[in-house]
Amino acid sequence: MQRSTKKKSKQNSDREASAGHIENNGQANRSTGAVTLDDVAKLADVSPITVSRALNYPEKVAAKTLAKINAAITRTGYVPNLLAGGLASRRSRLIAAIIPSMANSIFAEKVRSFSEQLRKAGYQILLGETGFSEEQEESLVSAVLSRKPDGILLTGINHTPSCRRLLVAANIPVVETWDLTPTPLDVVIGFSHQDIGRAVAEYLYKRNRYRRFGIVSATDHRALIRQKAYIETLAGYGIGDVAVSNVPAPTTFRLGRQGLAQLIDHGFGKGAIFFSSDTLAQGAMAEAQARNLSIPDDLALVGLGDQPYAAYTHPALTTVRFDLTGIGEQAARALLARINNEAVSNKVVDIGFTIVDRETT
Amino acid sequence: MQRSTKKKSKQNSDREASAGHIENNGQANRSTGAVTLDDVAKLADVSPITVSRALNYPEKVAAKTLAKINAAITRTGYVPNLLAGGLASRRSRLIAAIIPSMANSIFAEKVRSFSEQLRKAGYQILLGETGFSEEQEESLVSAVLSRKPDGILLTGINHTPSCRRLLVAANIPVVETWDLTPTPLDVVIGFSHQDIGRAVAEYLYKRNRYRRFGIVSATDHRALIRQKAYIETLAGYGIGDVAVSNVPAPTTFRLGRQGLAQLIDHGFGKGAIFFSSDTLAQGAMAEAQARNLSIPDDLALVGLGDQPYAAYTHPALTTVRFDLTGIGEQAARALLARINNEAVSNKVVDIGFTIVDRETT
DNA sequence: GTGAAAGCGCTAACAT
DNA sequence: ATGTTAGCGCTTTCAC
Numbered sequence: 001m002q003r004s005t006k007k008k009s010k011q012n013s014d015r016e017a018s019a020g021h022i023e024n025n026g027q028a029n030r031s032t033g034a035v036t037l038d039d040v041a042k043l044a045d046v047s048p049i050t051v052s053r054a055l056n057y058p059e060k061v062a063a064k065t066l067a068k069i070n071a072a073i074t075r076t077g078y079v080p081n082l083l084a085g086g087l088a089s090r091r092s093r094l095i096a097a098i099i100p101s102m103a104n105s106i107f108a109e110k111v112r113s114f115s116e117q118l119r120k121a122g123y124q125i126l127l128g129e130t131g132f133s134e135e136q137e138e139s140l141v142s143a144v145l146s147r148k149p150d151g152i153l154l155t156g157i158n159h160t161p162s163c164r165r166l167l168v169a170a171n172i173p174v175v176e177t178w179d180l181t182p183t184p185l186d187v188v189i190g191f192s193h194q195d196i197g198r199a200v201a202e203y204l205y206k207r208n209r210y211r212r213f214g215i216v217s218a219t220d221h222r223a224l225i226r227q228k229a230y231i232e233t234l235a236g237y238g239i240g241d242v243a244v245s246n247v248p249a250p251t252t253f254r255l256g257r258q259g260l261a262q263l264i265d266h267g268f269g270k271g272a273i274f275f276s277s278d279t280l281a282q283g284a285m286a287e288a289q290a291r292n293l294s295i296p297d298d299l300a301l302v303g304l305g306d307q308p309y310a311a312y313t314h315p316a317l318t319t320v321r322f323d324l325t326g327i328g329e330q331a332a333r334a335l336l337a338r339i340n341n342e343a344v345s346n347k348v349v350d351i352g353f354t355i356v357d358r359e360t361t
Numbered sequence: 362m363q364r365s366t367k368k369k370s371k372q373n374s375d376r377e378a379s380a381g382h383i384e385n386n387g388q389a390n391r392s393t394g395a396v397t398l399d400d401v402a403k404l405a406d407v408s409p410i411t412v413s414r415a416l417n418y419p420e421k422v423a424a425k426t427l428a429k430i431n432a433a434i435t436r437t438g439y440v441p442n443l444l445a446g447g448l449a450s451r452r453s454r455l456i457a458a459i460i461p462s463m464a465n466s467i468f469a470e471k472v473r474s475f476s477e478q479l480r481k482a483g484y485q486i487l488l489g490e491t492g493f494s495e496e497q498e499e500s501l502v503s504a505v506l507s508r509k510p511d512g513i514l515l516t517g518i519n520h521t522p523s524c525r526r527l528l529v530a531a532n533i534p535v536v537e538t539w540d541l542t543p544t545p546l547d548v549v550i551g552f553s554h555q556d557i558g559r560a561v562a563e564y565l566y567k568r569n570r571y572r573r574f575g576i577v578s579a580t581d582h583r584a585l586i587r588q589k590a591y592i593e594t595l596a597g598y599g600i601g602d603v604a605v606s607n608v609p610a611p612t613t614f615r616l617g618r619q620g621l622a623q624l625i626d627h628g629f630g631k632g633a634i635f636f637s638s639d640t641l642a643q644g645a646m647a648e649a650q651a652r653n654l655s656i657p658d659d660l661a662l663v664g665l666g667d668q669p670y671a672a673y674t675h676p677a678l679t680t681v682r683f684d685l686t687g688i689g690e691q692a693a694r695a696l697l698a699r700i701n702n703e704a705v706s707n708k709v710v711d712i713g714f715t716i717v718d719r720e721t722t
Numbered sequence: 723g724t725g726a727a728a729g730c731g732c733t734a735a736c737a738t
Numbered sequence: 739a740t741g742t743t744a745g746c747g748c749t750t751t752c753a754c
Contacts, residue, residue, distance in 0.1 A: 034532070036731060047741050052733060062739060077530050082507040083453060084731035087444045087746045090393050102473060108463045112490070124504060127488050129473070143485060146443040169438050171395070253670030286675040289650075309614030314647040397747060408725050413749060423723060445747035448730050
């Protein structure tokens with residue numbers, strides 16, 4: 001492309017600047033007409049690569065030059081084209097995050113803290129929702145990989161074989177979250193759903209005050225693992241008749257009411273119930289109130305997730321807490337480390353969980 | 362780049378295929394090593410542009426050729442590079458969506474329906490959260506525009522001057538939502554917050570059974586407009602002492618409890634209260650219950666948003682409904698129409714609202 | 723229906 | 739500290 005010679009007079013470049021319009025070079029081209037890095041370079045009377053450096057490695061450019069360039073950027077209203085930048089540098093500065101559902105604020109919080117960390121490092125997030133389906137996850141991953149993200153956050157450890165193949169072929173850092181496995185694709189940060197099911201069963205059993213036990217649970221992969229562990233642990237204590245009500249994911253307030261209603265209508269009297277989300281438990285509280293059942297005297301409730309509201313329901317909800325914000329932050333840090341080729345000390349990170357003992361049990 | 366001649370023998374191409382590896386051409390280059398469209402073209406023994414057509418306009422390619430190409434794609438596991446495609450075609454197939462907060466499921470639902478429509482049309486969504494701040498919105502818009510989205514969804518009609526400038530310079534379709542203005546940047550789809558404030562005041566006043574009126578409201582721009590209209594309308598009825606409790610956005614269950622507690626502690630006896638979100642109202646229900654106040658006899662509550670749970674609280678929440686899904690869908694349709702240069706019949710779309718009369722009033 | 727050439731806007735690599 | 743050259747992987751335009 002024709003560029004004015006380097007030693008163009010200062011006056012000339014100033015005149016161009018005050019003209020305040022973008023030259024088209026008079027060439028027939030496919031340009032969008034938008035301000036490009038070349039336009040800025042001409043106006044600042046430097047080469048394009050220097051503008052590129054000013055943007056990406058300002059410390060490598062002389063202060064004077066930097067000032068000229070910044071003035072030109074302001075004057076033109078230049079907005080970099082990251083499609084072009086990403087193509088040339090093979091770094092898109094884009095990170096994909098795949099979650100089951102935005103409606104579930106538990107995932108929303110994970111993504112929020114994840115995004116926040118990565119934004120600070122100059123990355124943007126491409127978000128996808130699977131609706132708890134592995135097939136949907138596969139098609140999302142495939143779509144998202146075509147943007148050449150520098151890394152990807154997954155929820156869960158179960159993926160279709162083709163999805164795994166895509167991920168491996170993409171050859172980018174992958175962080176799986178929300179579960180644990182000894183054989184992650186790359187790094188996994190989460191907690192054991194089996195341990196949670198067992199721990200809640202133990203917690204309720206050892207209180208020694210409930211005659212009956214029940215569970216209202218979604219049917220997604222992880223919730224079912226918790227359910228199985230819960231039932232088996234209780235069976236180990238000699239309790240063979242755990243009442244079960246299953247509902248489709250994602251869980252809602254309404255499904256919580258329905259789930260409890262179903263249990264009660266099928267003869268569940270007084271007892272303790274484990275819900276697969278705080279939302280379900282909250283819905284059940286409304287149902288209990290509507291039926292004039294007292295919590296925790298008639299019905300003891302345990303939720304999952306320790307949502308911000310859980311401490312403020314009336315009575316306050318006993319629930320299982322895991323560090324949502326921590327998962328997001330650690331996932332971001334792990335991804336960043338892998339992108340920068342730093343060593344990742346731990347491929348499998350168990351962030352654990354605690355049972356928060358409040359007033360519904 | 363060196364390519365084998367077109368009339369390469371079939372056997373030869375088959376041999377390459379079964380070898381199942383990607384040639385590097387022996388050149389020193391900056392390639393990522395990933396499978397490219399050129400690799401697919403070579404394997405299918407066609408030119409790159411034909412592969413491009415097969416992908417983007419399959420109807421323009423002969424069935425036989427298409428089959429060959431698809432086989433090559435499958436065999437290589439080719440994933441298109443949309444950075445390159447977007448750069449070349451000046452269509453990124455990316456749409457930016459800017460919302461105040463993901464935590465607020467009202468916005469989450471808007472984005473969900475918006476994304477769904479656009480995904481069907483082959484677009485992906487770049488999501489950004491402003492945290493209800495215009496400055497944050499500006500920096501987000503600026504960041505997002507560097508991805509060269511084909512369109513952008515905004516929440517609200519208030520933007521900083523620089524933000525407006527950026528948007529205008531970007532020269533892409535813009536849909537503002539969640540509010541109305543006679544002078545949208547491009548298209549606006551929403552409802553009148555002033556009308557809502559007025560309508561709720563009228564609704565409550567005309568029930569003719571409340572002695573006192575209050576409002577618990579977030580302090581974001583739109584909530585304050587509703588609050589003002591609510592107070593002014595009541596003033597028009599001769600009610601001058603509306604009790605007010607303001608809380609920061611985004612609203613939470615806890616802030617709802619707190620807001621109601623504050624009103625009551627400052628002497629609000631029996632009466633009707635308008636909350637700036639269902640979440641706040643739900644929190645207030647817990648506070649009322651904790652204080653043994655009866656709803657709606659002691660306290661009448663109106664929420665906003667008609668969240669899925671609103672119909673299932675106990676008692677069921679009276680609230681203001683607007684068609685969230687509709688906003689998302691219409692915004693998507695408007696954007697698509699503008700992208701395809703179709704006429705947009707209406708630049709200002711009022712989707713209206715209704716007061717859903719349930720049991721808390 | 724298919725192909726050759728050119729270039730989208732940027733940056734890596736190698737100068738100086 | 740700054741510049742030159744040559745692409746990144748794709749699609750447009752114009753041929754045939």
